[in-house]
Amino acid sequence: MKTEKATIIVGGGIIGLFTAYYLHKSGRKVLVFDGSDGQDGCSYGNAGMIVPSHFVPLASPGIIEKGLKWLLDSESPFYIQPKLSMSLLKWGLNFYKAAAEKKMHLAVPHLKAISLLSKEEYRKTGQTDGLETGLTEKGLIMYCKTEKGLEEEAHTAEWANKIGIQAKVIDAKEIHVLEPNLKANVSGGVFFEGDAHLNPAILMKNLKTYLLKNEVEIFYNSKITDFEIAGDKVSAVMLGDKKFAVEDLIIATGSWSENMAKKLGIYLPVQAGKGYSVSLTQNNATEMMYPGILTEARVAMTPMAPDILRIGGTMEISGINLEKNMNRVRGIIKSVPAYFENLNIEMPERNDVWVGLRPCSPDGLPYIGLSQKFTNLYFNTGHAMMGVSLAPGSGKLIAEIINKRPVSMDVSGFKPERFA
Ligand SMILES: Cc1cc2nc3c(=O)[nH]c(=O)nc-3n(C[C@H](O)[C@H](O)[C@H](O)COP(=O)(O)OP(=O)(O)OC[C@H]3O[C@@H](n4cnc5c(N)ncnc54)[C@H](O)[C@@H]3O)c2cc1C
Incomplete structure (x- = not known):
């Protein structure tokens, strides 16, 4: 057993590593x-993408109806695999409840506040300690193919401006000015100038270093693999037969996490929300300048350093597995020329498709804070x-909570045991 007590983080994804960054500091x-x-x-x-524009959680009015429609389409962007699982049923019920108008409105200020705090922290990191994040602040364009889509997005833009997130409805001409290399075939869009982007793999490498x-x-x-408990504390984590205090x-x-x-x-x-991405080398003739989201198709496109165009999408709730459903990948790829006439992308080989599992809470808010059960968990x-x-x-936030310092924002919306 390693007896010297330490602050232990289980999980070394971007959340674990940024937690380590602030706790170390x-x-x-x-x-x-x-x-x-x-x-x-x-x-x-x-x-x-760094998206203060995403202040509306996925669980919102209308998503259930859309989801039911999408269930029948194998190339659709959202899918819940029907199966008899108590964990999925309970998650689904909580998702359904969270999608109510009133609940969604309660979530918005929390998401907005943590997004803005986080973006400010991205700006600060690196200035004093040399951690290079690659943050690129150019904004983001939401592309709307249909008039109905544009109407919905314009409504979100109005709401965004009311709560202090700058958004501008733009027409096809304005889109052309921003993206002169792309022949956009859309009704219009919304430009969120406060959004940003970076290359996540480079950020992960720099964070580790x-x-x-x-x-x-x-x-x-x-x-x-396990934990040891002593009274109201978790006293050790088990790595096989090794123990760390x-x-x-x-x-x-x-x-x-569930x-x-x-x-x-x-x-x-927590349910795993599977998504796919494909990374291409930017082509000079069709070079994309700004990150964009194809709203109806729910596809994200990010031009990121060095010369990469990453195209990603789908939210597939089908358990913890990395199986690739190439029909859904086809849905992503097909959507690109539907929005940009001169961007024809070939269907990638299975091996060239990346797959990842998003950790989804039912209400779209993260779990950040102390557990009610243990005083050090x-x-x-x-x-x-x-x-x-x-x-x-x-x-x-978690470093402030653990160190019993004043917190930078209201964290009441992120209570870990809110569904217990
Ligand atoms: C297609 C796609 C596009 C996305 N685009 C964006 C975007 O543009 N902007 C954005 O903000 N987010 C985006 N996301 C979401 C983002 O990638 C995730 O929210 C984020 O990576 C989650 O980080 P995490 O650290 O919580 O989880 P992970 O990165 O999954 O890390 C969790 C870690 O825990 C480890 N672990 C699990 N169990 C144990 C154990 N028992 N012991 C030790 N280790 C364990 C795992 O090995 C894993 O490394 C996207 C996701 C997808 C799939």
């Missing part, structure tokens, strides 16, 4: 354990479609 001895080899996973191949240089210990291929423990295990919490006797609903997980966007803010 607060003067703690930090160990991170990750079951993977630290080379891939949800935090690496995603679309890398920074942490290792600063004596944070990261153990890869190290799956935590815990001062404070943070669970940041993404899509695996199972981890269960081992500790806590109900924390914390959660930082459930960031769904916005883990990259929210990672620095979440890491900062």
Whole structure:
């Protein structure tokens, strides 16, 4: 047993690593354990968008009707695999409840506040300590193919402006000015100038390098299998038959968090939301300048350093597995020329498709805070479609909570046991 107590983080995705970053900065001895080899996973191949524009959670009015329609289409962007699973049924029921108008409105200020906090932290990191995030602040375009889609997006833009997030409805001509190389065949769009983007794999590499240089210990291929309890504390984590003594423990295990919490006797609903991406080299003639979202198709396109055009999408709730459903990938690829006439993308080989599992809470809000059951157990997980966007803010908040410092924002919406 390693007897010297340490602050232990289980999970070395972007949430675990940013948690380590802030806890280390607060003067703690930090160990991170990750079951993977630290080379891939949800935090690496995603679309890398930093999106204060996404202040409306997925669980919102109308999503159930859309979801039911999409269930019948194998190329659709959203899918829940019907199966007899108590975990899925309970999650689905909580998702349904969260999609009510009133509940959705309660979630909005929390999402907005953590998004803005997080973006500000992205701006600050690197300025004093050399952590290069690659943050590129250009904004983001929401493309609407249909008049109905544009109407819906214009409504979101109006709402955004009311709550202090700048959004501008733009027509095809204005889109052409922003994206002169693309022949956009759309009704219009919305430009969110406060959004940003980065290359997530480069950020992960830089974060690891920074942490290792600063004596944070990261153990890869190290799956935590169990916990030891002493009174009201988790006293140790078990790595096979090895034991590591815990001062404070943070669970940041993404899509695996429901199972981890269960081992500790806590109900924390998380379903894996599978998504795919394909990365191409930018072509000079059709070079895309701004990150964009094809709203009806729910496809994200990010031009990211160095010369990459990443196209990603789908939200497939089908359990924890990395099986690739090429029909859904086809749905993503087909949507691109429907929005941009001169961007014809070939269907990729299976091996060239990246797949990742988003950790989805039912209400679209993350779990950030102290558990009610143990006095030294914390959660930082459930960031769904916005883990990259929210990672620095979440890491900062959890460090403030653990160190019993004043918190940067109201965290009441993120209580880990809110569904218990
Ligand atoms: C197609 C796609 C596009 C996306 N685009 C964006 C975007 O543009 N912007 C954005 O903000 N977000 C985006 N996301 C979401 C984002 O990628 C996730 O929210 C984020 O990566 C989740 O990070 P995480 O650290 O919580 O989880 P993960 O990255 O999954 O990390 C969890 C880690 O825990 C480890 N683990 C699990 N169990 C154990 C155990 N028992 N012991 C030790 N380790 C364990 C796993 O090995 C894993 O490495 C996208 C996701 C997808 C799929």
